[in-house]
Amino acid sequence: MRLVTRAGWKARAPKNTYTVTWATRTEFFVHHTDGPQDQSIKSIQDFHMGPSRGWSDIGYNFLVHADGTIYEGRGWLTVGAHCPDHNRTGIGVAFIGDNNPTAAAKKSIRYLYDEACRRAGRKLRQLGHGDRFPTACPGPRLQAWVDAGMPAEAEEAPKVVVKDGVPQWPGRVLKVSEPMQRGDDVKTWQGKLAKRGWTIDVDGWYGPKSRTVCRGYQRATGLPVTGEVDAATWEMTWSWTKAPSE
Ligand SMILES: [Zn+2]
Numbered sequence: 001m002r003l004v005t006r007a008g009w010k011a012r013a014p015k016n017t018y019t020v021t022w023a024t025r026t027e028f029f030v031h032h033t034d035g036p037q038d039q040s041i042k043s044i045q046d047f048h049m050g051p052s053r054g055w056s057d058i059g060y061n062f063l064v065h066a067d068g069t070i071y072e073g074r075g076w077l078t079v080g081a082h083c084p085d086h087n088r089t090g091i092g093v094a095f096i097g098d099n100n101p102t103a104a105a106k107k108s109i110r111y112l113y114d115e116a117c118r119r120a121g122r123k124l125r126q127l128g129h130g131d132r133f134p135t136a137c138p139g140p141r142l143q144a145w146v147d148a149g150m151p152a153e154a155e156e157a158p159k160v161v162v163k164d165g166v167p168q169w170p171g172r173v174l175k176v177s178e179p180m181q182r183g184d185d186v187k188t189w190q191g192k193l194a195k196r197g198w199t200i201d202v203d204g205w206y207g208p209k210s211r212t213v214c215r216g217y218q219r220a221t222g223l224p225v226t227g228e229v230d231a232a233t234w235e236m237t238w239s240w241t242k243a244p245s246e
Contacts, residue, residue, distance in 0.1 A: 099139030157183020
């Protein structure tokens with residue numbers, strides 16, 4: 001894991017520093033910076049310390065680049081400025097980007113989470129910024145990843161074979177899991193549901209939102225309501241022109 005310390009990115013000195021102990025830390029927040037992936041750490045710090053924010057330092061405890069590099073922000077035990085009312089209890093880690101997290105970045109965020117739990121001596125609660133504050137941060141993809149338990153690596157998806165114009169059952173049950181399932185099979189199924197008029201993100205990630213749609217579809221077609229796309233649910237998706245309550 002590549003870590004760039006404050007000295008490494010030539011951080012400005014903080015105006016103030018308040019620290020807590022590990023006993024106070026109970027939460028781990030995932031954010032995104034809502035900006036370009038190539039934004040420099042220094043420019044983020046300048047923005048946070050400048051007139052529009054006026055904070056004592058860069059707001060986050062750590063930041064993670066798309067290539068997986070970790071940048072030290074305020075560090076483990078300094079109170080940050082990333083989520084009102086949760087800056088003492090919560091460690092804030094930001095992905096540098098806007099709803100376009102990479103596998104490398106997620107691996108590094110997961111590493112920081114595991115390291116935080118190790119140092120705290122217990123499991124910290126996994127949260128997206130939006131779980132505790134009305135904001136779209138950290139974006140739907142990172143939020144789904146947090147909801148799935150922040151899996152470090154995704155399972156390899158099987159190839160979808162199309163026979164007579166019908167995508168065949170890929171052989172794995174699609175479900176919310178850790179690591180989170182991602183792949184063409186998920187996207188193919190989501191795409192078909194979207195075509196049938198269901199409101200679903202066709203992003204190839206099987207997260208809680210896909211599960212909700214799956215349950216609704218199973219209910220509509222009289223299948224057992226499991227929230228998992230098994231062979232019967234997959235085949236039903238292509239065999240019915242219209243479910244009774246669709
Ligand atoms: Zn945030």
